[in-house]
Amino acid sequence: MQYEKQIAFGEGITASDGSFSINFIPKADPDIKETSDIFFNFEVILNVSDQAGETQSKIFNFHVGFVSLQIDVAINNPIIKSRPAELKIKTLSYDGFGLNGSGKIKVYHLIAPTSVERPPLWTGTGIWSDVLDVRGSVNNYWNLTNWPAGDLVLEKDWVTDQSGLTNVSIALETGVYKLSVEAKDRNGKSVSKDVHIIVIDPQQDKFIFPIPNFSGCSHNTAKPGSTVTLYWGTGYTSGVAFVELVSKGEVLKRFWTNPEKTLHTIDVEVTEKMRGGFNVKIVFVRENRLYFNAYYVAVPWDNKLLNLRWEIFRSKLEPGENESWIIKVSLPSKDSLPGEKEKEENLQQPEKVEMVATLYDAALDLFSRNDWTNKFDFFRQDFNSGMNYFSNRRLFLNCLHDWIVQYESYEISWRRFPDELVANSMRILPFRGGANAVLAAAPMLAEKVGSTETKGIDREGSVVKNETGTQDSVYHIQSKQFIKERSNFNETAFFFPHLTSDSNGLININFKMPDTYTSWRFLGFVHDNLCRNGLLTENIVTTKELMIIPNPPRFLRQGDVGVFNVRVLNQSDSTLTGEATLSFTGLIDNQNYDMELGLSKNQLKFRILPGESETLSWSFHINKQVSFLKYHVSASTQWFSDAEEGVMPVLSDKIPLIESCPIYVNGPGTNKFQFKNLIKTDRRDFRKNNAQLIVQVTARPIWYAIMALPVILDEEYECTDNIFNKYYANCVAKVIRRSNPDISDIVKLWQQNDALK
Numbered sequence: 001m002q003y004e005k006q007i008a009f010g011e012g013i014t015a016s017d018g019s020f021s022i023n024f025i026p027k028a029d030p031d032i033k034e035t036s037d038i039f040f041n042f043e044v045i046l047n048v049s050d051q052a053g054e055t056q057s058k059i060f061n062f063h064v065g066f067v068s069l070q071i072d073v074a075i076n077n078p079i080i081k082s083r084p085a086e087l088k089i090k091t092l093s094y095d096g097f098g099l100n101g102s103g104k105i106k107v108y109h110l111i112a113p114t115s116v117e118r119p120p121l122w123t124g125t126g127i128w129s130d131v132l133d134v135r136g137s138v139n140n141y142w143n144l145t146n147w148p149a150g151d152l153v154l155e156k157d158w159v160t161d162q163s164g165l166t167n168v169s170i171a172l173e174t175g176v177y178k179l180s181v182e183a184k185d186r187n188g189k190s191v192s193k194d195v196h197i198i199v200i201d202p203q204q205d206k207f208i209f210p211i212p213n214f215s216g217c218s219h220n221t222a223k224p225g226s227t228v229t230l231y232w233g234t235g236y237t238s239g240v241a242f243v244e245l246v247s248k249g250e251v252l253k254r255f256w257t258n259p260e261k262t263l264h265t266i267d268v269e270v271t272e273k274m275r276g277g278f279n280v281k282i283v284f285v286r287e288n289r290l291y292f293n294a295y296y297v298a299v300p301w302d303n304k305l306l307n308l309r310w311e312i313f314r315s316k317l318e319p320g321e322n323e324s325w326i327i328k329v330s331l332p333s334k335d336s337l338p339g340e341k342e343k344e345e346n347l348q349q350p351e352k353v354e355m356v357a358t359l360y361d362a363a364l365d366l367f368s369r370n371d372w373t374n375k376f377d378f379f380r381q382d383f384n385s386g387m388n389y390f391s392n393r394r395l396f397l398n399c400l401h402d403w404i405v406q407y408e409s410y411e412i413s414w415r416r417f418p419d420e421l422v423a424n425s426m427r428i429l430p431f432r433g434g435a436n437a438v439l440a441a442a443p444m445l446a447e448k449v450g451s452t453e454t455k456g457i458d459r460e461g462s463v464v465k466n467e468t469g470t471q472d473s474v475y476h477i478q479s480k481q482f483i484k485e486r487s488n489f490n491e492t493a494f495f496f497p498h499l500t501s502d503s504n505g506l507i508n509i510n511f512k513m514p515d516t517y518t519s520w521r522f523l524g525f526v527h528d529n530l531c532r533n534g535l536l537t538e539n540i541v542t543t544k545e546l547m548i549i550p551n552p553p554r555f556l557r558q559g560d561v562g563v564f565n566v567r568v569l570n571q572s573d574s575t576l577t578g579e580a581t582l583s584f585t586g587l588i589d590n591q592n593y594d595m596e597l598g599l600s601k602n603q604l605k606f607r608i609l610p611g612e613s614e615t616l617s618w619s620f621h622i623n624k625q626v627s628f629l630k631y632h633v634s635a636s637t638q639w640f641s642d643a644e645e646g647v648m649p650v651l652s653d654k655i656p657l658i659e660s661c662p663i664y665v666n667g668p669g670t671n672k673f674q675f676k677n678l679i680k681t682d683r684r685d686f687r688k689n690n691a692q693l694i695v696q697v698t699a700r701p702i703w704y705a706i707m708a709l710p711v712i713l714d715e716e717y718e719c720t721d722n723i724f725n726k727y728y729a730n731c732v733a734k735v736i737r738r739s740n741p742d743i744s745d746i747v748k749l750w751q752q753n754d755a756l757k
Contacts, residue, residue, distance in 0.1 A: 007024055007025070007026070007027060007042075008022070008023075008024035014048070016609070016611070016612050017611060017612075022044065026040065026042060026064045028040060028066070034066045035066065037065075038065060038066060039063045039064060039065030039066075039094045040063065040064055040065070041061055041062075041063055042061065042062055042063070042064060043059065043060075043061050044059070044060055044061070044062070045057070045058075045059050046058045046059070046060075050567065050615070054551055062094075062095050063093075063094035063095055064094065065094050066189070067185045067187075067189045067191050068093065068099075068185040068186055068187060068189075069091055069092075069093070069099060069101055069183060069184075069185035069186070069191050070091070070092050070093065070094060070191070071089065071090070071091055071101075071103075071181055071183060071191055071192070071193040072089070072090040072091075072092065072193070073087060073088070073089055073090075073179070073181050073193050073195050074087070074088040074090075075087050075088070075179075075195055075197060077197075077216050077217075078198065078200060078216030078217075078218075078231050079172070079197055079198065079199045079200070080199070080200065080201075080202060081172075081173065081174050081199055081200065081201040084169040084170055084171040084172075085169070085170045085171075085172060085197065085199070086167060086168075086169055087105070087167065087168040087169075087170065087179070087181075087195075088165070088166075088167055089158055089160060089165070089166050089167075089168060089181060090160070090164050090165055091160045091164040091183065092164050097164075098160075098162070098163040098164025098165065099160075099164050100159075100160055100161065100162055100164065101159075101160045101164065101183050102157070102158065102159040102160070102183065103157075103158060103181065103182045103183030103184065104155055104156065104157055104158070104181075104182050104183075105154075105155070105156045105157075105158055105168060105170070105179060105180070105181050105182075106152060106154075106155050106179070106180045106182065107152070107153045107154040107155070107156075107170065107172070107177050107178070107179055107180075108149040108150060108151065108152055108153060108177060108178045108180070109149075109150035109151050109153055109175060109176070109177060110144065110147040110148070110149060110150060110175075110176040110177060110178055110196070111147060111148045111149070111150045112147065112176060112209060112210055113139070113141040113147070113210050114210070115210055116142075116210045116211065116212050116235045116236055117139070117140075117141045117142045117210075117212070118142060118212055118286070118287045118288075118289045119140075119142040119143070119212070119289065141210070142211070142212055144176065144196040144198070144211070145194075145196055147176065147178075147196075149178050153172075153177065154170065154172075156168065156170065158181075172199045173199065174199050174200065174201045174204075174208075175198075175199055176196070176197070176198050176199075176209055177196070177197050177198075177199065178194055178195070178196050179194065179195045179196075179197060180192055180193075180194050181193045181194075181195070198211075198214065200214075200231065200233070200263065202231065202263070202265045204263055205260070205261040205262070205263060206261070206262050206263055207233030207234055207235055207262040207263040208235075209235055210235040211233075211234075211235045212234060212235060212236065212286060212287075212289065212291065213234060213284055213291035213293070214231070214232065214233045214234065214235075215230070215231060215232045215233075215282055215293040215295075216230065216231045217229075217230050217231075217280070217295040217297070218230070219297060220295075220296070220297060220298065221297065221298045221299075221300065222270045222297055222298075222299055223270065223299065223300075223302070224270055224271055224272045224274065224275065224299065225270065226270050227267055227268065227269055227270065228267070228268045228270060228280075228297050229265060229266070229267050229268075230265075230266040230267075230268070230280055230282070230295060231263070231264070231265055231266070232257070232263075232264050232266065232282050232284075232293065233262055233263040233264065234262050234284060234286070235262070236262065236286060237262070238259055238260075238262065239257075239259070239262055239284060239286060240256055240257055240259045240284075241256070241257045241264070241282050241283060241284040242254070242255075242256055242257075242282070242283045242284075243255055243256075243257065243266060243280070243281070243282050243283075244279075244280070244281045245268060245278065245279075245280055246278060246279045246280075246281065246382075247273070247274050247276075247277070247278035247279070247382060248273075248276070248380065248382070252278070266280070266282075268280065268297075270297075270299060274299045275299045275300075275301055275303075275379070275380070276299060276301065276379060276380035276381050276382050277296060277297060277298045277299050277381060277382035277383070278296075278297055278299065278382060279294060279295065279296050279297075279382060279384060280294070280295045280297070281293070281294050281295075282294075294384055295384075296382065296383065296384040301375075301379045302332065303332075303532075304375070304376065304379065304530075304531055304532045304533065305332060305375065305532065305533070305534055306329055306330070306331065306332075306350065306353065306526055306527075306528070306532050306533060306534035307329070307330045307331065307332055307534065308327055308328070308329055308524070308526060308534045308535075308536040309327070309328050309330075310325070310326070310327060310328075310538075311326040311327065311328045311506065312324065312325055312326040313325050313326075313538070314540075315538065315539065315540050315541065316540075316541050316543065317513050317540060317541070317542050318513070318542065318543070318544055319486055319513055319514065319515040319516060319517060319542045319544065320484070320486060320488065320512065320513060320514070320515050321512070321513050322510075322511075322512050322513075323510075323511055323512070323513060324508065324509070324510045325508070325509040326506055326507065326508055326509075327355070327506070327507040327509070327524065327536065328505055328506055329350060329353050329355075329501055329505040329506075329507065329526055329534070330350075330505055331350065331532070350501070350505060350528045350530075350532065351503070351528075352500060352501055352528065352529075353500070353501045353505070353507075353526045353527065353528045354498060354499065354500055354526065354527060354528070355496075355499040355500070355501070355507050355524055355525065355526040356496065356497050356498070356499070356524070356525050357494070357495075357496045357499055357509060357522070357523065357524040357525075358492065358494065358495040358496070358522070358523050358524075359492070359493035359494050359511070359520050359521070359522045359523075359540065360491060360492045360493065360495075360520065360521060361491040361492070361516065361518050361519075361520060361521075362518070362519040362520055362521040362539065363518060363519070364491060365521065370521075370523070372523050372525050372535060373525070373535070374535040375533055375534070375535065376527070376531055376533050379531075484643065485632060485634070485643040485644060485645045486515030486516075486642070486643060486644045486645070487515060487644070487645050487646075488514045488515045489514060489515060489516050489646075490514045490516075491514075491516075493511060493512075493513055493514055493520060494509075494511040496509065501526075507526075513542055514542075515644070516542065517542055517543060517544075517547055517549060518541075518542060519539060519540070519541050520539070520540040520541070520542065521537070521538075521539055521540075522536070522537060522538040522539070522540060523535070523536075523537055524536040524537075543571055544571065544640070544642055545570070545571050545572040545576075545640045546568070546569070546570065546571070546572070546576060546578075546635060546636075546637060546640035546641065546642050547568070547569040547571065547635075547642050548566055548567070548568050548569075548580065548633060548634065548635040548642045548643070548644060549566065549567045549568075549569065549644075550564070550565070550566045550631070550633050550644055550646065551565045551566065551567065552564055552565075552631060552646065552648050553648065555648070555649045555650070555651055556622050556648065556649070556650050556651070557622070557650070557651045557652070557653050558622050558623075558625060558650060558651070558652060558653040559622060559623065559653050560621075560622050561619065561620070561621050561622075562619070562620055562621075562622065563617055563618070563619055564582060564617065564618045564619075564620065564631070564633075565615060565616070565617050566580060566582070566615070566616050566617075566633055566635075567613050567614070567615050567616075568580060568606055568608060568613060568614050568615075568616060568635050569608075569612075569613040570608040570609065570610055570611065570612060570613065571611070572610060572640065573610050574610060575607065575608065575609050575610060576606075576607070576608050576637045576640065577605075577606070577607045577608075577637060578605075578606060578635060578636050578637035578638070578640075579603050579604065579605050579606065579635070579636065580603070580604050580606060580616050580633065580634065580635045580636075581602055581603050581632075581633070581634050581635075581636075582599065582602050582618050582631065582632070582633050583599075583602055583631070583632045583633075584597055584599065584620070584629050584630070584631055584632075585629070585630050585632070586626055586628070586629065586630070587627070587628035587629065587630045587647060588627070588628065593626065593629065596623065597620040597621060597622065597623075598619075598620050598621045598623075599618060599620045602618065604616045604618070606635070622650055625652075626650050627649070627650060628647055628648070628649055628650065629647070629648045629649075629650060630645060630646070630647055630648075631645065631646055631647075631648055632645050633645075659675055659676075659677040659678050661673065661675055662701070664701070702736060702740060702743070705732065705736065706733075706736065706743070709729050709732065709733055712725050712726070712728070712729040713725075713726055713729050713730075
């Protein structure tokens with residue numbers, strides 16, 4: 001489909017378990033012919049909002065084709081007569097998910113041409129395909145896929161498992177075959193995959209098939225002490241190839257093949273010096289055609305790896321819990337290092353290893369994923385360096401360009417908050433970090449806001465004081481249980497740059513989990529003095545049976561009416577009934593502000609089924625001049641409880657004004673005005689306060705005086721100054737109405753309209 005088209009749009013509500021369904025009919029492009037290899041891409045854009053107003057967005061794609069099943073076939077190459085052909089069949093959807101499937105494998109003999117045909121100089125398509133095919137192939141029989149199929153040799157059934165995988169072994173004699181893997185999808189439509197193979201007999205000296213060039217390699221990965229076997233052959237009556245074995249940029253061996261043989265077996269003994277890989281290049285020239293065969297065989301540095309496994313580990317923790325993990329470090333077993341004897345230093349158990357480890361909030365990976373190297377990459381690593389160049393190939397003149405393009409750089413500057421304002425924004429923006437989130441920006445509050453830790457509660461329900469002698473912050477409920485508030489919302493649980501193992505290869509990690517409900521990601525990288533290394537990753541979740549997650553306003557202004565939302569989740573196996581409590585205190589004076597904010601009823605009841613959640617809301621009014629409020633929100637049942645505290649900033653409803661100057665321009669001309677207070681102000685103050693210069697232009701300035709009159713008249717207290725201001729405002733209004741008849745007429749219209757009185 002050459003264009004995008006919206007096929008469905010709508011809204012829905014999730015089920016109690018959070019699931020939802022989308023129903024639509026995927027439509028195909030009517031101009032495209034229906035074949036099994038055509039599929040269409042569909043994009044789904046989701047925006048999900050919870051009851052607290054938090055919204056998450058997700059975009060994902062899926063594919064729909066004319067058939068619902070795909071077949072993928074992998075086969076070992078080359079195929080030797082003495083060993084059966086191993087087929088790995090995979091049935092999957094267009095999105096790569098494994099599907100259960102079944103079908104048949106049909107094996108056909110291929111009818112070989114009478115002579116060898118060389119390939120054209122240009123093997124692609126387009127206008128050059130005919131021009132460059134000078135005395136080349138007539139029927140393109142140089143490619144096996146163009147050989148006609150002959151008799152059916154073998155037929156075999158196959159069935160894949162639930163993951164869509166199965167292995168099938170087929171024993172074949174020497175020859176050229178086409179393997180057709182056939183199946184039907186759930187709608188009864190036929191699906192097939194064809195594979196062309198050559199079965200050779202290395203015991204023979206002649207390559208009996210009319211193919212100009214044939215090559216294969218037994219392994220693409222090897223270890224020291226093993227043998228890698230390569231095969232090369234040609235269908236011509238005679239042929240000589242040049243073979244090179246290259247490692248570390250040096251030619252270890254080079255030779256010409258025996259001209260009396262057209263099928264050759266090349267054995268390469270892999271040694272310890274070949275770690276990092278090696279290349280084998282086989283070059284053959286015949287009838288003005290170059291056949292370049294290059295194979296790269298990887299020899300990994302597995303002798304430089306360390307095994308890491310958990311001795312003590314838990315993947316499900318509670319917030320604020322003290323935890324201890326133990327990691328075991330060991331060398332790979334000797335069975336994984338076959339062949340040539342290792343150096344003595346590489347066989348001994350590592351006496352001491354160093355480790356760097358961290359545990360952080362996995363949600364940060366949505367912004368920038370944190371991935372450590374899984375192994376040292378400074379060991380030598382070869383790569384396939386073969387390149388196909390031949391002097392008899394067609395060359396075309398290059399286009400000459402002699403003009404010079406001038407480039408100019410530019411920089412775009414955007415308005416931003418001053419550095420002094422956002423220096424500690426990472427600690428303040430979430431407003432869930434308790435007292436510590438504000439201390440970075442206001443260190444002078446440290447003495448008043450220092451966090452305390454609850455030591456306990458006695459049998460009668462009285463609060464036990466901590467070591468400093470101050471009363472701990474707890475909630476007393478009917479079951480004599482106290483609720484410990486969660487206030488540590490660090491996004492990094494720990495970062496230990498220098499952990500060491502003991503004599504047994506054990507590494508101990510002791511830490512305390514932050515109070516956040518989230519998923520965590522662990523990364524641990526170890527190494528020793530011989531550059532042996534390893535990486536360990538793990539995912540951890542912090543959760544409780546009863547969880548309360550607040551969604552407070554990011555900030556408020558004095559005079560605002562705010563709504564405080566919380567979500568209470570039940571992760572237990574039974575229905576939970578209890579109450580949630582919200583309370584506000586001043587961050588500086590530590591006084592309770594529930595009554596001043598109009599929060600007369602700060603307790604709400606809830607009843608939540610297993611695995612579900614409920615959203616609770618409180619309304620309040622900021623009518624007192626405070627700068628920061630500290631909220632305490634908790635949920636409790638008979639057996640479970642949870643609480644959280646955080647900071648909510650309250651901004652002033654006033655804007656500081658440096659200078660206000662009226663400017664009168666009567667008729668055409670140029671007038672100059674000077675803002676004296678603005679000139680005297682330090683420019684650095686502008687950067688600190690994010691200053692603005694506002695110019696308002698009006699043809700009737702008298703309206704500004706009219707707009708200011710209600711402010712003067714609306715005075716809360718009846719003092720002498722306010723009485724005079726009201727008298728003065730009435731006198732000004734009287735003068736304006738007498739001197740401006742049109743304004744007086746508008747005021748009369750307002751007085752006649754009941755809605756404006």
